[in-house]
Amino acid sequence: MNQEIIQKYSVPVPRYTSYPPANYFNDSFTAESYREAVIASNDASPQHISIYIHIPFCFRMCYYCGCNAMLLRSPASVEAYREALKKEMRLVLPLLSHGRKISQIHYGGGTPTSQPASFLQELNEIVLSEFDCIDQPEIAIECHPGYMDETYWKTLPDIGFNRVSIGIQDFKEEVLRTTRRKGSRLPLEDIVGWLREKQVSVNFDFIYGLPLQTRESFSESIRHAVDIQPDRIVTFSYAHVPWVNPLQKKLEVAGLPGPVLKSNLFDDAASILTHAGYKAIGMDHFVLPDDELYHALQEKTLARNFQGYCTRHTTGQVYAFGVTGISQLSNSYSQNVKDLDTYISMVNAGRLPVLKGYSLNREEQLAREVISTLMCNYSVNWEEVASSAGVPVGQVKQAIHYDEQVLKAFADDGILVFDETAIHVLPEAAPFVRNVAAALDKLMLHSDKKFSKSL
Known part of the structure; x- marks a missing residue:
């Protein structure tokens, strides 16, 4: 171009990511609306159940982030959130037909791995004790490699996870420093090796369009990723939305790439990846040729929900838990409240913590x-x-x-x-x-x- x-x-x-987009949601959609929609979803398609669990906490805030995240609070506050999260799950899961099956569980944030692996295991067990799974369900978690030790990485497969997304963003130290992102604590080659031994699929996530990225530097980062050979490499376009996260204004001072350079960054990455044998999926994913997403694309059966790209085999109606979580049902969306204390108090009172939603x-x-x-x-x-x-x-x-x-x-x-x-x-x-x-x-x-x- x-x-x-x-x-x-x-x-x-x-x-x-949804249609209509989330900024069309409105407060006429209430907790009772959501309860009714959940019950009705048992007779709608797709029949599979997809669970999203939101962990909002981060060790520190990256300047580029557009997610619903916050700094780690006091241990008492974090524990109160954990207990509320389990209570919300126990409010909603009984409304679902137990003849349905789990196809996906996805942890996002924030930084899900800011929490002990034992807590993540407890949440998995709450879901998996209630429902059967399809063959080869996807149980995935977003990981921040800057804070995870060897024991944590090796524990993830043992508590049920079979896919991890590792948030790298860029390998260049000056880019990470400018965006306030911490690089990987351990060599990624070692991390991928440990996970592969346990048959866990690995995604590497990058962001293009950040300050100080050049065509040469970003290409070098992508080549490094190719050398490690993760199952999927994702190149997210940086979304500059300072009205959502004012911290992004700090990146304006450092200088953001213009649209032509940003396009070149993506094109160069795509060229490197396709020449290395990866196949392009959707706007930003690249997968190995034996990946189910590539087969779905060839068959024109690729699907997408709030968990990301998936096949029609694994896609399901999404039931979200945690502050700001968005549920994606057959004919409606429901978003939870955004304030942590409000979320905790509503759930503790036995109320569904709905802020707004949309009925299609x-x-x-x-x-x-x-x-x-x-x-x-x-x-x-x-x-x-x-x-x-x-x-x-x-x-x-x-x-x-x-x-x-x-x-x-x-x-x-x-x-x-x-x-x-x-x-x-x-x-x-x-x-x-x-x-x-x-x-x-x-x-x-x-x-x-x-x-x-x-x-």
């Missing part, structure tokens, strides 16, 4: 299917979506902002090809799939919401 096209499409658009009407459910399919598989076949939803093709197109003149403008810029049957985003234009999705989104026609830039 030339610089003119990059500049043209480097505009704020949703990431579409039929048209929005169709729009979600179109946008999710596009974001995962880079293409949308109108007949396939209509057949899956049991509606005419015309009804699908009415649910979105389908405008052939808009699509033609994308086509003229080399972003996609289309005809009356389908849309296909071109491989070299993959970073702009968010732009195409936004163009199909009726909600974006008159939106006053804030989003990060596509690049």
